[in-house]
Amino acid sequence: MELDEFFVTGEPLIYGGMVAIVLVSSAIIFILTYFKKWTWLWRDWLTTVDHKKIGIMYILSALAMLFRGGMDALMMRVQLAFPDMNFLAAQHYDEVFTTHGTVMIIFMAMPFLIGLMNIVVPLQIGARDFAFPYLNALSFWAFFFGAMLFNISFVIGGSPDAGWTSYTPLAGAAMSPGPGQNFYLLGLQLAGIGTLATGINLMVTILKLRAPGMKLFKMPIFSWSTLITCFIIIFAFPILTVALALLTIDRVFGSQFFTLTGEGLPMMWANLFWLWGHPEVYIVVLPAFGIFSEIIAAFAKKRLFGYTAMVWSIIIIAGLSFLVWVHHFFTMGAGAFVNSVFSISTMLIAVPTGVKIFNWLGTLHKSKIEFTTPMLWSLAFIPSFVMGGVTGVMLGMAAADFQFHNSYFLVAHFHYVLIAGTVFACFAGLIYWYPKMFNHKLNERLGKWSFWFFLIGFHVCFFPQYFIGLDGMPRRIFYSAPEWFTLNFISTVGAFGMGVGFAIFVYNIYYSLRYSERETDGDSWGVGRTLEWATPTPVPHYNFATLPEHLGYDAFMDMKENGETTYDKKKLKHIHMPSNSGKPIIMMAILSFASFALVFEWVTLAAIGLFGGIIMMIIRSFDYDEGYHVEVDEINEIERTARGLNNE
């Protein structure tokens, strides 16, 4: 292979990207070296098994991916702003919407939520860590290297261009030759395995490590939504693993699963993809529901209305999510009966979702709302999400879908649910739990600016798209006809509004790091109801000095009323903690090298990499490191400083 085949050439935008990558990497290396931070980075972060730090790394990566996906979005919107634009050529546009969709869902939304789960869930349930801290680190690095592998495709080898759904036969070897599609397959495969491992890990954590006395039906709602999400992950992700593997084998080793020769079935890809893909939609939206529930109850200063109904509606939604996948291809000739069945199952989901909406409204009813930024995001979510949901029901009517299918109506719908549901929740959750992670709050004034820019930009961007869609503009085209000009232009303006909102958000992180007051109280907002607010801030690495016991719903509320804390000097015992380990990052680096080789179909090299991965597993198998103990004196010292009890 020639070097100029290896690097993507001929596109000014991509040369710009290459220069940016080189500059940013050199800057990072320079700064780390100059300030002698390499050992700090390795010891405190890259080898950490602490769920709180891993969570922070997830969120930082997800924000970077939101930036990347957002740049893609803006590029597309620029291209569509005027008829006859020549900003992106057809091929480049295809690549951009493909990477945008994939990055947003797989490498932004899911990791962002998993990051929040990492940080919050063990604290909420009164646990000291994940059930398997080492595996947790492994999962993170699987996601991280998967994301990197996918992202370098635009400078090395070329990006995938068959849409985030990668339908066959378009995505097969015959019609998408070259490495682009392989990047998609292997990047997702690596990240997906990490997600599956996280699902198992969190499920065991929640089932087995709850503080003594915390019954399942007394568990905070975000932890509940996490538990159900794990359930979906465990049954949906293996389907993705298989689908990706089969297509990889088709492309690299010439099997015939999805080809047109050899009597393969391209439709089988659509089925497998959406059997995973629809549940995936709920994997990114159920935790979001959990976050909103926590925040709404906290700032309405009321107990969550209809807790049990909330839990059951999550469970029912999770079950139904596996029964609707065919609504993604009503128009592909399944016949009236099949379409009707899936049409009905689709619309059924609106019922438990409606229950949730009424419960949020019930919580707000007659309450004293405190309008902090996390609360603003949560309040804005309700009407925005309803608009997405109602149009979803419209799409779910099979007959009508023949009109809406693959038009901008659909693009508007799924952005309404994904952004109002997931992205708002990510922002809300990050701001809400920020003091737990970083020992200071984000600035509220800047937070509100970013909120209003983003919210207004969001509606200006996507609301017109319903009408562009009804006017007949298809999705995934790089050309906008003159009669769609006005609405398209408005939409692009809105997109830039969201861009500004995001930029303010990022600036706020920097600003608050420098200027925000440091926290002194663990219950930063003063309205905390659940256990994570019972820990001091910053949270000690072992989370709880003594495990709280006999917990009711809203456990921390009870503790506040009774003047209790999670630090009982008399009950202190030494705490067992796992040691840090460099093996997870090394193992995943090796496996991502193997994947990279397979992307270019260098099979021998890939096999060598895989062998390296196996060696790492063997090394782990012989590893009998049993961690270490934090002794009572040390705990005492840490808790006294953290709780400001120094002159006791």
Next chain:
Amino acid sequence: MSEQELKSGPLEYQTEDGQLKIIGFWIFLAAELALFATLFATYAVLFGRTADGPTPGELFEAKSALIMTFLLLTSSFTCGIAIHEMRRGSKKGLITWLIITLILGLAFLGFEVDEFITYVHEGATIQTSAFWSGFFILTGTHGLHVTLGVGWATMILIQLFRRGITKVTSRKIFVVGLYWHFLDVVWIFIFTSVYLIGMVM
């Protein structure tokens, strides 16, 4: 993750860590079930889509499939005995039966490889037709699992030699045992839905 000691139950359940890992492994098996279910569904959908290549009726052979089934079922049985010996605290018994299990597993793999080679000579490869792609990937994934199982159990065997039956090694053996039985169950499905049905149709 505390190493809290728990009084009752078999050795592998006596640390909290051991309990967590065993439950985690059960959940992992649920995911494996979803994985194999997807592969079975794929195979079923592609059944009969042999293009111009050979059909399963022409190639499948009752004898080798039966021998393979016999080998794997027996290995599941000997694996059970190994666990029983472990419970009795007999290191020697455990190691002996584990080695027998591994040998049976290897024999199974030998027959499978032999079968694959025969098919390839008769003109059925993963590239021949969608049906054969489905066949090789389904049985091959199972075979790969068995291979991994053999490798994994061998590593634990070495640890057993060195450390004897401890709370940690017993847990590892127990987990690998679960895995081995699981593969046996999957094989029963392969035997019926692939070989038996393939020969009849």
